Amino acid sequence: MRIENPQIASALPEMGVELHSGVALATLTSLRIGGTTDLLLVRDHKHLPQLIRLLDGHGVPHRLLGGGSNLLVQDGELPWVCLQLAAPGEGVRLEGNKAYVDCAADLGHTVTFCAKRDLGGMEGLIGVPGTVGGALRMNAGAYGMQIGAYVREIDVYREATRSIETLRGAEIRFEYRHTSFAPGDIMLAVRLELISKPYAEILQGIRICNEKRRSSQPLNQRSAGCIFKNPPGLSTGRMIDGLGLKGFRVGDAMVSDRHANFFINTGRATCADMLALMAEVRERVRAAHGVELEEEVIVWNDERKGHM
Numbered sequence: 001m002r003i004e005n006p007q008i009a010s011a012l013p014e015m016g017v018e019l020h021s022g023v024a025l026a027t028l029t030s031l032r033i034g035g036t037t038d039l040l041l042v043r044d045h046k047h048l049p050q051l052i053r054l055l056d057g058h059g060v061p062h063r064l065l066g067g068g069s070n071l072l073v074q075d076g077e078l079p080w081v082c083l084q085l086a087a088p089g090e091g092v093r094l095e096g097n098k099a100y101v102d103c104a105a106d107l108g109h110t111v112t113f114c115a116k117r118d119l120g121g122m123e124g125l126i127g128v129p130g131t132v133g134g135a136l137r138m139n140a141g142a143y144g145m146q147i148g149a150y151v152r153e154i155d156v157y158r159e160a161t162r163s164i165e166t167l168r169g170a171e172i173r174f175e176y177r178h179t180s181f182a183p184g185d186i187m188l189a190v191r192l193e194l195i196s197k198p199y200a201e202i203l204q205g206i207r208i209c210n211e212k213r214r215s216s217q218p219l220n221q222r223s224a225g226c227i228f229k230n231p232p233g234l235s236t237g238r239m240i241d242g243l244g245l246k247g248f249r250v251g252d253a254m255v256s257d258r259h260a261n262f263f264i265n266t267g268r269a270t271c272a273d274m275l276a277l278m279a280e281v282r283e284r285v286r287a288a289h290g291v292e293l294e295e296e297v298i299v300w301n302d303e304r305k306g307h308m
């Protein structure tokens with residue numbers, strides 16, 4: 001979708017919003033799949049309510065893009081514009097064992113920044129690509145920890161009130177790859193309470209997690225991490241592997257031969273290829289195990305409802 005309305009275009013600079021025309025989301029997503037749209041880069045969070053009011057007032061649909069590492073986006077000209085929070089400088093400020101983090105900050109950078117200053121707890125998140133905001137939306141986690149456990153306060157643009165509010169961590173439900181935020185809520189800044197421990201100890205934890213990832217995941221290939229959630233008590237990867245589906249493909253979309261719950265784009269996979277592969281795998285798991293797999297990847301596709 002293109003922003004052609006001059007009233008919108010002329011109001012953007014005073015809100016500190018940069019308009020990037022005709023951006024291919026395939027260049028901004030880790031799957032390297034996704035069509036083209038205008039991207040609005042928001043430099044100052046406080047203008048977000050005004051920007052959203054402006055877009056809604058002119059009937060311009062919009063979605064929020066983080067680091068693009070958990071997204072499967074449809075091809076072609078997209079029927080909505082993308083908003084993206086501009087990456088901050090350092091993005092992290094420390095006070096004792098509290099970290100104040102801009103939600104556009106890179107998650108890996110945040111974990112290492114805190115680690116080097118003797119603040120740990122988030123070692124499992126090393127190697128999870130994307131932004132802090134994306135991690136909060138999904139309650140990202142790995143190796144027995146989830147980011148939600150460390151959240152004390154969040155500044156969030158709330159869809160319901162159309163204003164920026166500060167929520168206490170206890171007011172938010174953080175569940176396995178799911179949170180109680182409304183689809184249109186946008187996380188802007190977070191206060192995390194971390195665990196004081198020596199850098200050397202944190203580094204050891206980081207190295208262990210890195211090694212586990214390197215030995216089990218196709219890290220140098222185009223993926224969105226795990227494509228399906230694990231049903232309670234079960235491993236989706238093991239179920240798919242058990243059905244002999246590693247290497248199974250539709251077009252250039254393929255079940256990784258390294259980790260069966262990572263689906264990769266081996267070349268020019270389309271969104272339709274990836275969705276067809278997901279449907280086929282889901283059907284085979286249902287037939288063999290009677291288990292309905294739930295997507296972990298967020299699908300931005302016209303015919304389907306995704307998160308904002």
Ligand SMILES: Cc1cc2nc3c(=O)[nH]c(=O)nc-3n(C[C@H](O)[C@H](O)[C@H](O)COP(=O)(O)OP(=O)(O)OC[C@H]3O[C@@H](n4cnc5c(N)ncnc54)[C@H](O)[C@@H]3O)c2cc1C
Pocket residue numbers: 030063064065066067068069070071085103104127128129130131132133134135136137138139140141142185186187188219223224225226298307308
């Ligand atoms: C190689 C690889 C390994 C991975 N390993 C893991 C893992 O171990 N554990 C894990 O949990 N995930 C993993 N992932 C998935 C992904 O990295 C995480 O889900 C990540 O937190 C997504 O963040 P993002 O900024 O890239 O979000 P995006 O992919 O850009 O967006 C995902 C969703 O979050 C929303 N969103 C983004 N930013 C905000 C914000 N500020 N406010 C509100 N909503 C927002 C988007 O609108 C969208 O609905 C992996 C991915 C890859 C490619």
